[in-house]
Amino acid sequence: MAQHTVRGATTDADDRRGGWTPDIDTRLARLESPVRAVVDATLSSLTRSEPDQITIVPDIHYPFHPSTGMVSDPAVVGSLIGQFEDRTDADIAVAGATDEIIDVDRTAEYLGYPRLLERFDATTVDLADEQRTEAQREVDGWSTTVSVPDRLLESAVITVPTLRPTEAGPIAGGVRTLAEFVDSSGDDALAAVAATRAIDPPVSILDATVAYGSDPYAADALFAGATPAVDALGTSLLGRSITDDDVLSTAVGMTDNDKALSLSLEHVGPGDDVNLDAIRTRLEGGELPPTGDMHPAVTAAYRLYAGVSGDAVPPQLEH
Numbered sequence: 397m398a399q400h401t402v403r404g405a406t407t408d409a410d411d412r413r414g415g416w417t418p419d420i421d422t423r424l425a426r427l428e429s430p431v432r433a434v435v436d437a438t439l440s441s442l443t444r445s446e447p448d449q450i451t452i453v454p455d456i457h458y459p460f461h462p463s464t465g466m467v468s469d470p471a472v473v474g475s476l477i478g479q480f481e482d483r484t485d486a487d488i489a490v491a492g493a494t495d496e497i498i499d500v501d502r503t504a505e506y507l508g509y510p511r512l513l514e515r516f517d518a519t520t521v522d523l524a525d526e527q528r529t530e531a532q533r534e535v536d537g538w539s540t541t542v543s544v545p546d547r548l549l550e551s552a553v554i555t556v557p558t559l560r561p562t563e564a565g566p567i568a569g570g571v572r573t574l575a576e577f578v579d580s581s582g583d584d585a586l587a588a589v590a591a592t593r594a595i596d597p598p599v600s601i602l603d604a605t606v607a608y609g610s611d612p613y614a615a616d617a618l619f620a621g622a623t624p625a626v627d628a629l630g631t632s633l634l635g636r637s638i639t640d641d642d643v644l645s646t647a648v649g650m651t652d653n654d655k656a657l658s659l660s661l662e663h664v665g666p667g668d669d670v671n672l673d674a675i676r677t678r679l680e681g682g683e684l685p686p687t688g689d690m691h692p693a694v695t696a697a698y699r700l701y702a703g704v705s706g707d708a709v710p711p712q713l714e715h
Contacts, residue, residue: 402625404669405431424478442552447484448550449552451547452556458498468603469558470512473509490521493545493577504520530544540589542591543579555597558608566641569626571624597623600621604618611682615675617675634680
């Protein structure tokens with residue numbers, strides 16, 4: 397894999413005062429400068445191409461409160477949209493997909509997206525309602541076909557995953573985020589990489605303002621770059637090996653432990669440089685709680701959601 401630069405920026409933790417800042421205006425103001433710092437070069441190039449549509453794909457996979465680090469902070473997404481609105485007239489949407497478990501509109505409502513997007517000329521879109529087109533890409537010597545929502549093929553797509561592992565252990569990341577929206581009858585790892593190559597996001601932003609590694613951690617950092625490179629950096633921060641991850645090792649072309657992925661981190665943004673060692677020390681070895689044994693922060697967040705929405709609290713959270 398060729399060398400890629402991953403830009404990193406610290407967020408201004410002074411406003412945090414030791415805990416989560418619930419006020420959306422405060423978070424938007426705090427994130428405006430670091431978001432601009434990590435994506436400015438990419439946005440300048442992207443907006444010169446005058447895209448008709450821009451689709452932002454954050455983690456909206458479950459109604460967790462953003463303070464848990466399990467979903468992307470909507471304020472990061474809002475700050476990104478604000479950057480676009482200053483530079484483009486493109487149709488901007490925040491995308492998720494309804495499945496048999498999650499209704500994306502209800503989840504987005506809980507996370508505050510409708511109220512947030514009222515500030516901008518942007519909407520939410522449910523990719524489950526989109527027409528699909530088959531796209532074929534060669535991955536690792538295999539021709540792989542994936543069925544992709546048209547919106548993702550026709551838009552400039554920006555993934556905004558949060559820094560967290562999956563239940564199985566590897567990083568969630570931008571590659572796996574996109575894989576959730578495609579259908580394929582082939583190998584899962586090949587399909588995930590084919591989806592990323594077919595959609596071809598110009599940039600992925602890793603939201604590490606609050607990360608998750610056994611419990612929530614305020615890492616107060618953002619990273620941006622090519623999707624596989626950002627996922628590789630996130631994997632390192634979680635203390636994982638890229639070569640143990642079939643999806644990521646295929647995406648970056650790394651097939652054995654003797655190869656090294658060349659990543660350079662350009663420190664930009666306010667405050668001190670991003671302290672990768674401190675983040676890695678805090679997150680290394682962290683994992684999601686086993687099913688039925690939720691972390692207290694996750695349990696509290698879901699109970700809050702249930703109280704607001706009227707949904708029943710799952711039995712495993714009652715114990």
